[in-house]
Amino acid sequence: MTIINEDQQQNQIPGHKQLHHKSLLQSDALYQYILETSVYPREHESLKELRELTEKHPWNLLATPPDEGQLLSMLLKVVNAKNTMEIGVYTGYSLLSTALALPSDGKILAMDINREYYELGLPVIEKAGVAHKIDFREGPALPLLDQLIKDEKNKGSFDFIFVDADKDNYLNYHNRVIELVKVGGMIAYDNTLWNGSVVAPPDAPLLDYIKYYRDFVMELNQALALDSRVEICQLPVGDGITLCRRII
Numbered sequence: 459m460t461i462i463n464e465d466q467q468q469n470q471i472p473g474h475k476q477l478h479h480k481s482l483l484q485s486d487a488l489y490q491y492i493l494e495t496s497v498y499p500r501e502h503e504s505l506k507e508l509r510e511l512t513e514k515h516p517w518n519l520l521a522t523p524p525d526e527g528q529l530l531s532m533l534l535k536v537v538n539a540k541n542t543m544e545i546g547v548y549t550g551y552s553l554l555s556t557a558l559a560l561p562s563d564g565k566i567l568a569m570d571i572n573r574e575y576y577e578l579g580l581p582v583i584e585k586a587g588v589a590h591k592i593d594f595r596e597g598p599a600l601p602l603l604d605q606l607i608k609d610e611k612n613k614g615s616f617d618f619i620f621v622d623a624d625k626d627n628y629l630n631y632h633n634r635v636i637e638l639v640k641v642g643g644m645i646a647y648d649n650t651l652w653n654g655s656v657v658a659p660p661d662a663p664l665l666d667y668i669k670y671y672r673d674f675v676m677e678l679n680q681a682l683a684l685d686s687r688v689e690i691c692q693l694p695v696g697d698g699i700t701l702c703r704r705i706i
């Protein structure tokens with residue numbers, strides 16, 4: 459992956475200009491309005507601290523935007539989630555949103571290949587008093603999921619699973635997490651509109667990493683639409699989030 463600069467941004471096709479912009483909304487003013495009116499005033503002080511800390515990190519583009527954190531928090535409470543999983547932690551904005559939304563005996567099995575990113579945000583998570591809910595596993599998620607599936611007691615045991623890691627593995631993740639989430643539980647796939655590139659013409663001058671992952675994201679979207687094991691809902695929040703409720 460490459461972090462792009464302003465000049466590179468200007469070379470993107472219309473609608474794909476603002477890779478640093480945390481929303482697919484066409485109007486920055488409208489997005490700012492949402493943040494200032496509905497999100498920032500309700501954002502937990504620790505989430506604000508973590509967001510501001512993460513903004514100084516060179517890979518800050520990876521972070522979950524605060525409006526999406528608010529959505530996750532609402533969903534977790536609506537489904538009464540207690541046992542959850544997150545694939546792709548980075549500095550932990552979605553993880554902390556989840557930890558704050560869960561009851562005190564709630565659990566998050568959190569996986570990331572990079573412990574350093576997680577440890578950047580960990581002091582904030584600890585200060586918020588929710589670190590005890592987190593079981594962080596360092597390493598590639600796929601073998602960890604395979605390990606979990608081997609144990610029958612893990613099958614159908616998760617109320618909520620947030621997938622926000624390597625997009626080229628999303629379908630592999632889906633085929634595993636579908637067994638781990640309970641019937642009636644929810645899986646949320648992040649970045650499913652992939653900076654709007656899912657509708658870019660084939661010859662669009664996309665950044666290499668956007669172009670590379672786009673096909674995987676589109677393949678996932680098609681597979682989810684055909685998967686009779688889940689009900690789905692595609693939301694244009696953040697970079698696009700697809701909610702899947704397991705029905706069988």
Ligand code: SAM
Nearest residue numbers: 521522546547548551552570571598599623624
């Ligand atoms: N959810 C995070 C947040 O709220 O800020 C953002 C996650 S970031 C978009 C993607 C993360 O996935 C990175 O921290 C990266 O290290 C991790 N990752 C990439 N490949 C992975 C893999 N195969 N298994 C587990 N984690 C992976």
Ligand code: CA
Nearest residue numbers: 520622648649
């Ligand atoms: Ca994401």
